[in-house]
Amino acid sequence: MGNDKFVEVKNLKKVYNNGHEAIKDVSFSVKKGDLVCLLGPSGCGKTTILNILAGLLSPTSGDILFDGKSVVKTAPKDRHIGYVFQNYSLYPHMSVLQNVMFPLVVGKNKKPKAEAKKIAEKYMKLAQISDLADQRPHNLSGGQQQRVAIARALVGEPKILLMDEPLSNLDARLRLKIREEIRSLVKEVGITTLFVTHDQEEALSIGDKIILFNDGVIQQDDLGQNFYLKPNNYFVANFVGNPVIDNFKVKKDDGKIKAKDFEINVDDLDQDRFKREIPDGDYILSVRPENILPDENGGLPVHVDDIELIGRERILKFEHDGKQARSLVDLEAPIKVGDDIKLKMRLDRIFLFTPDGERVY
């Protein structure tokens, strides 16, 4: 079967017994050896999908194919998967070595102890936990437990690795380090990986591609940069990006796009970027804070209410039409709180959305 669709999810639906529709008709595929992030706010259904892929939940309808074969009716242990839980779920009464060996000493794939130990030691070395072999999980730090969980997930040499928010219990600095390690580890092993996270930065840095969910529906299934440059809809534009995108209520009328304090000639816009003819009416104009910058010739006069320092850059905060908006400027830009300045936006970087979220420009 084609390696392009090593994991294929077709029209997946999941309705819980209480009537909650967690997943509404989701389809996507994953290339062999890719690391794909399932991203979305909490409650969007991403963990449900992972559980269904693992066989821990059964879908209401739809199909899942691993390497071209449907696995919907296959038991979790026969799906050749590894799973890293958010809380790691290490067996507390076993040593690290016993934890990592566990998949090799139970069930159908039972191996002789010596052989199991050898394989376990190989993966412990890979995960850099060889020196912790005799420790109990509760003596380990979060990062170490994480590595044990990954070693245990990989030791059975699964075809697919599923990770459910594996970094969310770690502190910020460690998270950065471990996520790089995870990426290099799964690439070294060459295993196809699905990685669930609610942290966009994590998804952007680690994923070969990202699938963004909201409300049980895929919002965008794309390469990381396209979430910035070509968001599918209003939700995507607002979910991805830090600081968050600025939104202005506008009206298209008489060949112009008019907001409260500025207007843009439709003719000045890049006509190729229009997705379709748009009638006059209400729209939302969105622009990322790095694309709306102070400029003496700018068309948007604002009053700087507040300035937030984020490392190398500063966020100028101002109010427009009753809503706060932001402009991302260099640390050394000579602007103070209380200044009145003019802002100019890059017209080839703005987006226009209909009120129900469809992107038209």
Add this chain to the structure above:
Amino acid sequence: MKRIRWGVVLGYIILVIFAIITVFPFIYMILGGLMSFQETTSIPPTIIPKHFEWGNYAKVFAQAPFARYFFNTFVTASITTIVSLFNSLLGAFAMVNLQFKGKRFIQIILLSLLMVPGEVIIFTNYNTIARMGLLNTYIGLVLPFLTSIFYMYYLQSYFGSISSTIYKAAMIDGASDWEYIWKILVPMSKGGLFTVGLLSFISGWNSFLWPLLVTNEDSMRLLNNGLSAFASDAGSETQLQLAAATLTVLPILILYLIFRKQIIRGVVRNDLKG
């Protein structure tokens, strides 16, 4: 100079008084078993015997087959403990980790059965055992106690506090339910299983009403029945009654002393953390 805190002192005084009230009958039982007949019945009562009459114990063994009672009690208490522990382990596992049709219904039925006092069904049980021809047998003695909904519930709450992802992890790692039970669930729940085992053994050891109903031969009696029979057999020899009572309680007392920590831990249930 350290100030004396009267509140604390008062607290200790009250504790000591209640401790004495609680422990006194046990102490008196042990001491009384070593008194002469006159001392046990004298007024004012004797607390400390003049001579320790160890001979009382020899007389007890001579007058009634206490060794046999011990053996019977040990056998029935052990069998009920092992089997009911096994059954409640499997039942609690199923209730916590398995998904099956009618689970809630079964749970409600079991819970309502828990509210039926044992005395209510004891005569039905008796009839059943009698018709099966199991009177005066070990099987008849243990059969009604081989499952316990209470222990199952106790273990269920114990198992419920283990993260459900541990079970899921084991499933993905390829373990069967049986392997999960023995390699993960049991070692992780030692404290709870131990408490259940101990409670079951103690209640088996102390059982009175049921063995009284289903046995009438001396060779099948348990300690407590033997003791009450002995009390009337021995007539007014109160010192022998007290010695026999001491013998009956002793094993349980020893169990308590040995496993004090585990019992407390099992009741407090804090060994699942970390």
